[in-house]
Amino acid sequence: MNLWLAIVLIIVALAGGVALGFYFARQYMMKYLKENPPINEQMIRVMMAQMGRKPSEKQVRQMMAQMNKLQDK
Missing domain, CATH: 1.20.5 (Single alpha-helices involved in coiled-coils or other helix-helix interfaces)
Structure with missing residues (x-):
């Protein structure tokens, strides 16, 4: 027992x-x-520059907003 x-x-x-x-x-x-955070605005700028694009500040902020939105879920 x-x-x-x-x-x-x-x-x-x-x-x-x-x-x-x-x-x-x-x-x-x-x-x-x-x-x-795993990604920040500077990383987004570098990534877009490597793809041959010159991102505007608006595009960078939109991508950061999307990343934060996905991270919060």
Whole structure:
């Protein structure tokens, strides 16, 4: 009887640890990506210049707005 109780407690503790670890890792990554966005206006300008385009400020802001909109979802 005590063996089954020990096994159940180990499984519950393992599941709780996995759930808490996932939650804290997700929170850390969301905070990291918010502080260090994967793409910024300068990167968009460089990317468009490599494609042979000279982007206007309006185009850069539109692309940033799209990126932020997709990131928020």
